[in-house]
Amino acid sequence: MMKARKFILVQHFKGLPKKEDVKIVEEELPPLKTGEFLAEAVYLSVDPYMRAYEPRFQIGSSIIGGQVAKILESKNPEFPVGAYIFGSYGWRTHTVGPIEGDEGMPRQYRLPDFAGHPYSLALGVLGMPGNTAYFGFLDLCKPKEGETVVVSGAAGAVGSIVGQIAKIKKCKVIGIAGSDEKGKWLTDELGFDHFINYKTSNVAQKLKEAAPNGIDCYFDNVGGEISSNVIHQMNKYGRISVCGAIASYNDDYLHLPKATIIQTALVFKELRMEGFLVTRWMNRWMDGINQNLQWIKEGKLKYRETVTEGFENMLNALVDILQGGNTGKAIVKV
Known part of the structure; x- marks a missing residue:
C-alpha cells in the first residue's frame, strides 16, 4: 500500500511561519479505481499567496500549492504512466487523481512539450x-x-x-x-x-x-x-x-x-x-503558457529558479521567499 507524506497546519501563523506551525504526517492511499492514477511529486511550488491564504485554512488541513508530478501507475488513458502533469495537490508527495476541479487553479493537466526546458517551469514562467x-x-x-x-x-x-x-x-x-x-x-x-x-x-x-x-x-x-x-x-x-x-x-x-x-x-x-x-483567465490558460514558451524559444524571455532540496524543507523555502530570499521562481525539488 502506497503512503503519502503531507504537511498539515498545526496552528495559525503569527508573523513569519515557524516550524512548530506545521507537521508532516503520513496518509495511506487507496488502490486505484478505473479512471484514476497515482502521481508522485517531483517539484513543489512555494509562493507568497500561500501566506496570504493561510488564515482561511482550518487547523489540521493540508497546505495548498501546485506541483509537477510524474504518473507512477494509471488506469486513465489521458494520464499514462511516465507522463508529467501539473497538479494543484498541495504540499504532499503522492496523490491519487484526478481531483475534481473548482473555481480556483486547474486541479491537474498534462504538461505540453517544453522544448527541452525543465518541467519545473510549469510552476513558474510556464505556469x-x-x-x-x-x-x-x-x-x-x-x-x-x-x-x-x-x-x-x-x-x-x-x-x-x-x-x-x-x-x-x-x-x-x-x-x-x-x-x-x-x-x-x-x-x-x-x-x-x-x-x-x-x-x-x-x-x-x-x-x-x-x-x-x-x-x-x-x-x-x-x-x-x-x-x-x-x-x-x-x-x-x-x-x-x-x-x-x-x-x-x-x-x-x-x-x-x-x-x-x-x-x-x-x-x-x-x-x-x-x-x-x-483564475479569471482560466478559459485562456494555455494561451499564456504557449506565448511565454514561444518568447523563451525566441530568446526574449529568460527565467531563473531558486531551488531548495528536500520535501521536508517546504516551510523553510516559504519563509525564505517571504523575506525576499529568492531570485526568480522558488521551487522545492523532492
Missing part, C-alpha cells in the same frame, strides 16, 4: 506565475510602446516576467527589489532600464530620477508605502494592476501597517486601479 504576469499586465495595464512601466517585487517569479514582457512591448521598465544583486540581474540579464533598491534608497526620489516624465503603468506586487510612492508619480490616465501585497502578508490583520493615502492621485490623475486573481 501560474507566468500567466499572472502575462494576463495581469497585458489585459489590465494595456501597455503602449514608449510608455514607462514600474514593477515592484521585480525580481520575483511574477515581477521578473512582467518586466520582460514590458520590454517586449517596447516600454521603459523600472524594477523595484531588495538587493543590488537582484538589481544587477534585472538590468544586466533581463534588460530592465533602471533598478531601485527599496532597502537602501529613497524610492520617491529615485523614481523621479528614473522617470522624470512620470509613470504610465504600475504592476503592484507589494502594496504599502512603496506603492503609494509610485502611484503619486503616475501620469494622467495611468493604469495600475494589483497582483499582491507581500509587504503586509506577515502582519497582524487587525493592525496592518499604514501607508500614504492614494485617493488624491487616483482622482486628480484619473487613474485606473484593478486587482485580480489569475
